[in-house]
Amino acid sequence: MTETPTAPQLAIDADLQAKLDRLRAIFTDMDRVLVAYSGGIDSTLVAKVALDMLGDDVLAITAVSPSLMPEDLDEAIAQAQFMGLTHELANTHEMENPNYASNPVNRCYFCKSELHDTLKPLAKERGYPYVVDGVNADDLQDYRPGVQAAKERGARSPLAEVGITKLEVRQLSQSLGLSWWDKPAQPCLSSRFPYGESITLEKLARVAAAERYLRNLGWRQVRVRSEQETARIELPPERIGEFVTSTDLDALVQAFKAAGFAYVALDLEGYRSGKLNRVLSSEQRQEYVRA
Known part of the structure; x- marks a missing residue:
């Protein structure tokens, strides 16, 4: 990604506006928050709304490992810069865990365990009482072992809490002027x-x-x-x-x-x-x- 122009804004209906208002309220109540920020549209929307509500009290962290394409990392960095988001990188080491590398059916559990075992102490050290991710309401209907790992470590999923679906993530992203609102999903x-x-x-x-x-x-x-x-x-x-x-x-x-x-x-x-x-x-x- 070499540039991130503002997208034409999309008007949203009353129901989606109400969800956005509840999402904003969640962040207002949080005061300071660390965002597990992959650069995908879900975590980017979370970071954008958190930034709008809390400003400098938001820190976005992108986990860097061999399962992340360098191009996707570059896009995550460019998007954060476009939004004016405080953004840092943290190396994760899930490949060193045989429970991950052997690729069992719950591999994502060990991936998210490594991620949040990295982010949780970092958040505590920096004075961020909350860690949030980009899990949306649709994710809760699919096989997602990583969701459980994040929950066990105290992370919150504001999109899912409000009931925002993947389609609504795209609609809200476009309504907020994010040019990557139609970005394809890029899992690890x-x-x-x-x-x-x-x-x-x-x-x-x-x-x-x-x-x-x-x-x-x-x-x-x-x-x-x-x-x-x-x-x-x-x-x-x-x-x-x-x-x-x-x-x-x-x-x-x-x-x-x-x-x-x-x-x-x-x-x-x-x-x-x-x-x-x-x-x-x-x-x-x-x-x-x-x-």
Whole structure:
């Protein structure tokens, strides 16, 4: 991201305005707050509203690890600068935890445990009584072990508390003039691996290189799923035909092989959020769903 122009503002209806008012009230009551800020639209909206209410009493921290693409970190930094947000980086070390690197079905629990075990003492040391994240109301309906880890460590999720959905996050972001209101979701690179396949630094690097190649071709909503030695590309279903006819497939295959993959495949179903969770039993899903 080289620039962050102000977006044309969108008028919101009375119900969403009421949610925004309640969100603002939450931050007014908090006084000083540390935001777990990934640079995604959820945590960025949280940071923006907190900043509007509390000004210099807001600190945003972005966790830096091998599962974060450098480009996404650059965007997070640029967005924080655009908003005038006090922003710092903190290294996390989830890859050193075998419970994370072995990629069990609750891998995200160990990721968020590491994140909040890093942020909580930092907040206490700096005098911030609250740590908040960007979990929204829709997240509580999906399999999200990380939500439980954050809750156990005392973090709050203001968007979820107010009942703001992902669509409403985008609407509010546009209404507040944030140019990245339609930014695609970019979960960590570890989410590209099927449960049970171990995650290594080398595997993360090859996924990052493959997705970077596709982003440089202009594809915003894209995933490269890594299954052993195979890269499986996911794109919006309605654009698969365009991809096949407009892309130099030979060049793409060679680029993916140079990144470290042996095979390249295209998922004909297309991109679906949470697709890897299909293998989970209903019991596994319910363990961490907090409706």
